[in-house]
Amino acid sequence: MSDTYFTIGMAGHIDHGKTTLTKALTNVDTDRLKEEKERGISIELGYAPLQTENGAHVSIVDVPGHERFIRQMIAGVAGIDLVVLVVAADEGVMPQTEEHLEILQFLGIEHCIVAITKIDRVDEEMLELATEDIRDRLEGTIFDGAPYVLVDSISGKGIEQLKQTIFGQLKKVKFRDAYGSFRLPIDQVFTVQGQGTVVRGTIYEGVVQKGSQLTLLPKGQKVKARQIQVHHEEQEQARAGQRTAINLGGVDKDEISRGDVLVASDHFLVTDTIDVAMELINENFSPIKQRAPVKVHVGTSEVMGKIVFFDRNELERTDEEVLCQIRLDEEVVVRRGDRFILRRPTPVETLGGGWVIQPKGGKYRFGEETINMLRDMKEGSPDDLIEDVLAKQILLDVKQLIQQTSLDEGLLLETLAKGIEEEKILEISSRKYGLSKTFTKLKDEILERLQGYHEEYSMRVGMSKAELVQTFSSAYPKPFIEYALEKMWEQGDVKKAEQFMAAGNFEPHLPKQWKTRMEGIIAALEKDGVQAKKWEDYVAGTPIPKAEISELPAFLLHTKQAYRFMEDALIHRSAVDAAVAKLQEETEAEFGLKEAKDSLNLSRKYLIPFLELLDQLNITTRAEDKRQWTARGGLR
Structure with missing residues (x-):
């Protein structure tokens, strides 16, 4: 598990011991604010590194349990790989336990450990009742069969067992791939004396390098990553799955809000209309009328909007998936497949959740035709599925494409051949494929990097090819970079001089x-x-x-x-x-x-x-x- 990065969330009802348990595991008190110390509750998200013996890098997010801070809770768990559901032995399943559980399932969190805390406060019989209560609640959910660990954070009972259970479960988690364009939804923003503006979040995908030029979305503001820290330790880079703090140049604290997203490319859409597939909560559901106001949580964003149905004028409780559209009052940054939570603004309650089918929804007619279109879009054509996977993974062979798309080999090869003929797909090397648009993007990035190098070192013949390849190796597989450079040389976009490379129109000159x-x-x-x-x-x-x-x-x-x-x-x-x-x-x-x-x-x-x-x-x-x-x- 070396060189892998995971984020764990602590979820559960207020005062069930999430913060104390986090401290027992990490020796870090995540309640930082004066109000948190005085009131004995978590208001903002807290973070702590969990030391491992196997080389994995693990961050723990301690999310608030109080119902008033559900927004912070959703922002904190949006990027996690594993949840520790904390339930106190002396209280059992409580209202926020229920709501957190619903939210975690809607967000697609698949891996769970149940930590039953405060076991020193109850006798054996009470402990069995609490455990049975939790098993009954989890039955039939995605967390049915999750491992249980009995702990007491004050005495330390069960803490080592919980650590080992966490490490065991993380072996089952598919860690986030660092390939793909960098994306960091921001959940905290603050200033540091003498440093300036700092943002925090969990990196959803890609890699960020110290000194990188980034874009703050949805505003489109250009910023620079002046410094990168992971749990207070300065790093040259941070990658998908890591909790990180980035010191930004070119922007003030009051220009950034929780929910903004840092990206390193133009791959991400800014949108105020999303087509979604949604499921509803199991109980206590009041009907939703056409165009009713709703509150949408996606990534770390919380945005008001209106829900639009195309096959009904009122949504009643149903076990069926609902295909609809949400028109937002503010722009957000989402991709196909991103998970969201839907809440009613008044009275405040969770309605359901699901995933984004189409980040850039259009104006559609009411009727079955639109529902069929949304269904087709949801299921995705083979072309769509391949393009979506290659957009994220950059370079995959046939076996990997079959695993990622679930297409049979014959249909996959047929679709690839069609994509190559239409110049949408490139065969980078023997039976390894990438997208033409990814090549175009990398080509533009290489030329931009070379231009910057020529401006800084105008008398040099060019940039070392090895250094150029290394510059992009965190974001792109090396074979893809080599392919791009060879193609660019063939097309005259770059030229070679021994081990150096330069833009095709560049000649060394005096500054x-x-x-x-x-x-x-x-x-x-x-x-x-x-x-x-x-x-x-x-x-x-x-x-x-x-x-x-x-x-x-x-x-x-x-x-x-x-x-x-x-x-x-x-x-x-x-x-x-x-x-x-x-x-x-x-x-x-x-x-x-x-x-x-x-x-x-x-x-x-x-x-x-x-x-x-x-x-x-x-x-x-x-x-x-x-x-x-x-x-x-x-x-x-």
Whole structure:
């Protein structure tokens, strides 16, 4: 389980011991606020790292249990992989236990552990009654059969057993894949003295790097990840499944709200109309009228809206899935498959929940035709299913596609062939596939990265291919990056120079800010001809930054404006051209050191290195103490 990242939620009724249990597991008190300490209840979400022995990285989210803070509860559990349902032995199943349980199922949380707390307060008979009460409530739910652990957080009874049960259950959880575009729904925003704005959340998908340029949605504001922390430890990156805090540059605290989403690409839709598949709570359900106001919780957002039915004017209690639309008062960021909770604003109660069929819903007619369309959209065509999976996973082979889409191999291969013919799908390597639009996105990102590199290092021939591949390896599989670079080279979008790569239209050049001063250095080198001084003499006292001046010799050598001349000197190309022309004119096909000295009138200090340079450039060839002009007879 090394290098895997999970988030666990503590859920249950108020005062059933979630915060105390979290502290017993992690030695961290998640009640930070003064009001929480005074009132003895959790108001905001609390977080703590759970130490493991197997390399897994686990965060615990302690969510408020009071009914007044159900919004914070939903925001906290939206990104979890496993829930610990906390029930006190002296009270059993209570109203918030019921509501939390409904919400967890609607959010699609599949893995659960029941922790029966405060066992030291009850006798054996009471403990059996409480356990039986919970089993009856979970019967027939997705958590039926969940493991039970008896604990007392004060004395420490059962804490080690609970830890081991957690680790055992996490082995069954499919950890979130870091491939795909980065997405972080924000559930907390605050400021840190001397640092500025900080946001927290659980990363739904992808990877974020320190220094990354991000977009704050739904506003579309550009921000920068100046610093990344995971449980108060600074990191270079954070990935899907991790709780993380990001120090943002370019935005103030009051410009961000819980429910905003940080993303690293334009893959995510901002929408105020979502088509959904919904299920209703089991009991105490009052009918919902057409266009009734509802409160929608999706990700960490809480948004008011109106529910729109296409096959009825009033929704009564039903066990059947309901296909409908929610028109929101504010924009949210969602993807197909995202889970949501629906609540009635007055009186406040949970109505149901489900998943997003279509993030960008349209205006549809009332009637069976629309219901059929929504049903088709929900079930998804093979093309849709493949595209949806490849959009998230980037690169998959046939076996993985079968597992992800549940399509049989024949239909899958047929659909892939059709997608390739229509240029929607690419065969990246033998029987491994990706999307054309993912290639286009990566291509744009590579060109943007190269452009930024060229602006910073204008004198370099290009960026190391290995460094370029590494830049994108957190978000894209390496074979996909290699494929993209090869295609871009074939299409002329990039060019290669040994191990370096550059944008197709780029040529190394002097930086604009220092161009005049650098040209002065080059002119001085040219003026000295063959009797060039040490390079350090030309740059001594220059106001040009060291980082820039250190790039200049390589630039001159690469552009062949100069050649290496002795270990600590360069010689201008024009000096070599002039000396070669004079030497050719005044010597025979074969010449020795004396003839060269007479022609060029140079001391041995300069003459010997110059003649050796001509040998290196294949202008001359040496045989003992004589040299001959090559057939090429000049510079390339």
